[in-house]
Amino acid sequence: MTGRGAESPQNMTAPDSLPGRLALTVSAVQYHWPRQVMLDFYDEMAESPADTIVLGEAVCFRRRELKLSDWLALARDLATAGKEVVLVTRTLIESEADLRTVRRLTEQHEFLIEAGDASALQLLPDKTPFVLGPHLNIYNRAALAEHAALGATRWVAPAELSLSMLALINPPDDPVPTITGAAMQTEAFAFGRLPLAISARCFTARHHRLNKDECEFRCLDYPDGLLLSSSEGLPFLVLNGTQTQSAAQHCLISDATALRAAGVSRLRLSPCAQRFGEALDWFDRVMNQGVPATQALPALQAMSLPGGLSNGYAHNRPGMNWTDP
Amino acid sequence: MQGILTAHHDAINSTPNSANSPYAPDSRIRNNAAPPAWLITMDAAVTTNATTRPAVKPELVCPAGSLRALQMAVDAGADAVYLGLKDATNARNFAGLNFDDTQVRAGVAYAHARGARVLMALNTFADARDTRPWFGAVDTAATMGADALIVADTAVMAYCRDHHPKLRLHLSVQASATSYEAIEFYRRHYGIQRAVLPRVLTLSQVAHLARLSMVDIEVFGFGSLCVMVEGRCALSSYVTGQSPNNAGVCSPPSAVRWQHTPSGVDARLNGVLIDHYGPDEPRGYPTLCKGRFDVAGERGYAIEEPTSLNTLAILPELISIGVKAIKIEGRQRSPSYVEQVTKVWRTAIDSACAAPQRYSVQPAWSATLTRFAEGQQHTLGAYDRPWR
Numbered sequence: 225m226t227g228r229g230a231e232s233p234q235n236m237t238a239p240d241s242l243p244g245r246l247a248l249t250v251s252a253v254q255y256h257w258p259r260q261v262m263l264d265f266y267d268e269m270a271e272s273p274a275d276t277i278v279l280g281e282a283v284c285f286r287r288r289e290l291k292l293s294d295w296l297a298l299a300r301d302l303a304t305a306g307k308e309v310v311l312v313t314r315t316l317i318e319s320e321a322d323l324r325t326v327r328r329l330t331e332q333h334e335f336l337i338e339a340g341d342a343s344a345l346q347l348l349p350d351k352t353p354f355v356l357g358p359h360l361n362i363y364n365r366a367a368l369a370e371h372a373a374l375g376a377t378r379w380v381a382p383a384e385l386s387l388s389m390l391a392l393i394n395p396p397d398d399p400v401p402t403i404t405g406a407a408m409q410t411e412a413f414a415f416g417r418l419p420l421a422i423s424a425r426c427f428t429a430r431h432h433r434l435n436k437d438e439c440e441f442r443c444l445d446y447p448d449g450l451l452l453s454s455s456e457g458l459p460f461l462v463l464n465g466t467q468t469q470s471a472a473q474h475c476l477i478s479d480a481t482a483l484r485a486a487g488v489s490r491l492r493l494s495p496c497a498q499r500f501g502e503a504l505d506w507f508d509r510v511m512n513q514g515v516p517a518t519q520a521l522p523a524l525q526a527m528s529l530p531g532g533l534s535n536g537y538a539h540n541r542p543g544m545n546w547t548d549p
Numbered sequence: 550m551q552g553i554l555t556a557h558h559d560a561i562n563s564t565p566n567s568a569n570s571p572y573a574p575d576s577r578i579r580n581n582a583a584p585p586a587w588l589i590t591m592d593a594a595v596t597t598n599a600t601t602r603p604a605v606k607p608e609l610v611c612p613a614g615s616l617r618a619l620q621m622a623v624d625a626g627a628d629a630v631y632l633g634l635k636d637a638t639n640a641r642n643f644a645g646l647n648f649d650d651t652q653v654r655a656g657v658a659y660a661h662a663r664g665a666r667v668l669m670a671l672n673t674f675a676d677a678r679d680t681r682p683w684f685g686a687v688d689t690a691a692t693m694g695a696d697a698l699i700v701a702d703t704a705v706m707a708y709c710r711d712h713h714p715k716l717r718l719h720l721s722v723q724a725s726a727t728s729y730e731a732i733e734f735y736r737r738h739y740g741i742q743r744a745v746l747p748r749v750l751t752l753s754q755v756a757h758l759a760r761l762s763m764v765d766i767e768v769f770g771f772g773s774l775c776v777m778v779e780g781r782c783a784l785s786s787y788v789t790g791q792s793p794n795n796a797g798v799c800s801p802p803s804a805v806r807w808q809h810t811p812s813g814v815d816a817r818l819n820g821v822l823i824d825h826y827g828p829d830e831p832r833g834y835p836t837l838c839k840g841r842f843d844v845a846g847e848r849g850y851a852i853e854e855p856t857s858l859n860t861l862a863i864l865p866e867l868i869s870i871g872v873k874a875i876k877i878e879g880r881q882r883s884p885s886y887v888e889q890v891t892k893v894w895r896t897a898i899d900s901a902c903a904a905p906q907r908y909s910v911q912p913a914w915s916a917t918l919t920r921f922a923e924g925q926q927h928t929l930g931a932y933d934r935p936w937r
Contacts (some may be wrong), residue, residue, distance in 0.1 A: 315778075315781065316727060316749070316778055316781070317727055317728040317730075317731065318727055318728070318749070318750060318751075318754055319754060319757075320757065322728070323728055323730055341725065341726075341727070341728075341731055342724070342726055342730075342731035342732075342734040342735065343728045343730040343734070345731075345734050346730040346731060346733050346734035347730055359725070359781050361674055361701070361702070361723075361724075361725070361780055361794060362703075363674035363675060363676070363677060363702065363704075363794065363795070364675045364676065364677040364680050364702070365677060365704075366675070366680060366703075366704035366707060366708070367675070367702055367703045367707075370703040370704065370707050370738075371703070382783070382794070383783065384783045384786045384787075384792060384794070384795055385795075389677050389678075392677040393677045418783070418787065420782070420784050420787050421781060421782040421783065421784050421838075422777065422778050422781045422782075423776050423777045423778060424749035424750070424778070424931050424937050425749075425776055425931070425936065425937050426937065430851075431844050431845070431847075431851065435934075435935050435937070436937040437937075450844060450845065451844070451845075452842045452843070452844050452851050452852075453842060453843045453844075454821055454822040454842060454843070455822050455824075455825055455841065455842065455843060455848060456822050457843070458821065458822070460821060460842065461784075461842075463844065463851065463852075468777070468784065470787055536790075537786070537787075540790075541790055542786065542787065542788055542789055542790040543783065543786055543787035543788075543790075544787050544821075
């Protein structure tokens with residue numbers, strides 16, 4: 225797969241010994257951050273080693289610190305800074321208003337779309353290149369081929385799939401062809417709290433005994449979500465409005481070789497409120513500049529959120545597990 | 550805009566059943582008539598008491614985890630039963646449950662002899678290591694004379710389209726289609742003729758979707774409640790490695806441990822404490838979203854109480870908005886559950902259709918359903934706005 229992952233020539237900093245850049249994608253911010261915090265974050269991302277930035281509100285229709293016009297303006301700024309920008313549609317579409325937002329996104333032709341659900345698949349013009357979001361439930365090669373025929377060029381794999389499954393679904397030596405004949409790209413979730421479930425119910429509002437319709441935007445108070453622990457004090461999950469995440473941050477810093485062997489050409493990192501830029505730098509150094517993971521791991525462990533790090537899913541184990549490299 | 554206004558041009562108009570069959574395709578599929586523009590632009594505020602279409606008696610779809618349960622469901626008045634094979638191809642992949650080929654054949658014969666239909670749940674995602682059991686299950690369903698397949702995986706749908714184009718397809722709740730555009734995607738590409746809705750929409754959202762959908766809508770009426778969008782939940786694999794999507798199970802029994810302690814009983818799932826019951830507290834199955842956890846120093850059901858969905862109270866509204874089928878959850882439950890719950894719903898649907906104005910939930914119905922409800926509690930779930 226040498227050369228296939230080299231999508232951003234200006235970022236080609238990898239030594240010759242490394243077989244092609246593992247592109248870094250910053251996923252859409254999953255939390256409800258105040259407008260200025262969000263803008264500052266993307267200022268920082270513009271200067272980061274990230275190749276691709278996914279923008280948009282993926283979780284809750286009530287979160288509107290940034291409007292679509294704000295997202296588009298931000299997208300243009302980041303594109304000017306040399307980033308590939310992808311706009312995401314929400315995972316749970318409930319109302320006509322939700323569909324209007326999806327239509328506005330799929331009708332623009334400036335930026336690539338990451339389809340969050342089948343509504344987006346239906347509304348994307350035929351044969352338009354797009355990204356398959358992680359909740360589209362592609363679990364085998366035939367399903368990936370079905371979506372390739374629609375125009376998909378990149379597959380963000382469901383987080384619960386192991387690397388050996390990714391290798392079976394989109395093998396590096398026999399990738400699923402897109403409609404242009406190019407190889408389908410595989411993007412793996414490599415860092416951050418895992419988006420495990422989505423509901424119509426807002427668990428943050430429920431914790432505060434508020435109805436979702438009058439939630440007072442309490443999730444603004446939890447920049448990394450609201451921690452849920454077992455009764456024994458084990459940090460277990462995180463309530464993020466209508467989304468439930470893992471408390472642990474999934475972390476594949478030690479899996480560069482296995483990721484490449486599985487045909488992964490892109491890594492997805494999900495933002496956290498503090499020191500995300502540092503984590504991103506560590507991934508770039510380890511994956512693309514030959515820095516040993518053994519240097520990065522202690523640093524990432526030290527800055528991890530309550531819940532620590534996990535990598536179980538990648539190794540065909542329960543997602544909450546950690547397997548030492 | 551590419552949506553349902555134009556999508557019918559390349560619609561798959563598979564019409565496997567004769568026009569007088571209960572499964573004859575809806576005229577909305579055949580006549581290519583686009584819905585009026587005002588329907589497209591209107592918002593979710595849909596009245597639930599006045600529709601232009603006459604109400605049709607919805608099909609009562611009941612669970613069959615065994616041949617015995619299937620027979621009891623049919624005898625108790627189910628219009629259709631749904632069943633799965635003894636493997637990971639369906640979302641109730643539990644030991645001791647489900648059907649082998651001989652039992653499927655016997656079940657289909659029993660149901661068909663009594664005018665009931667058999668739907669086969671093939672509603673998990675085919676395993677990339679070996680997809681053959683899923684495609685084989687499609688062949689089995691076709692050979693055995695199943696009336697429809699309940700499917701979630703586009704790979705399985707594509708196989709049906711390419712190899713068994715006359716096989717009727719229902720979109721499983723595991724496909725997570727919550728809008729008429731999402732449903733239209735599966736109709737346009739795979740010819741699905743019914744969609745089962747995830748248990749996350751309000752009644753007015755269901756009404757809006759049902760008016761604009763080109764295919765029949767099935768909703769859950771009673772049974773265990775998923776608080777998450779079905780097909781979008783990996784909580785179980787996060788803890789145990791197995792989930793509805795990757796193994797057809799949630800919080801699998803093999804990962805459950807009950808531990809007696811001086812203060813009661815701990816229920817653990819792969820070591821994680823899901824709940825602790827005092828000596829006199831009733832114990833529930835440790836489905837992990839229904840455990841008691843600590844959030845900001847407060848212990849409680851932070852995600853969902855152990856409770857069952859029960860929509861008897863809004864049955865006339867469901868019928869008037871055009872819901873075509875009502876599903877009872879519980880293939881993992883006993884034949885006696887299936888029989889009793891089916892009887893209640895048969896009576897309720899007949900009563901709501903015969904005289905909707907006089908319909909009321911009878912105390913005896915509620916008493917029966919309460920007996921079988923998780924935690925002996927009911928909720929209207931997402932149909933009722935404050936639940937959200």
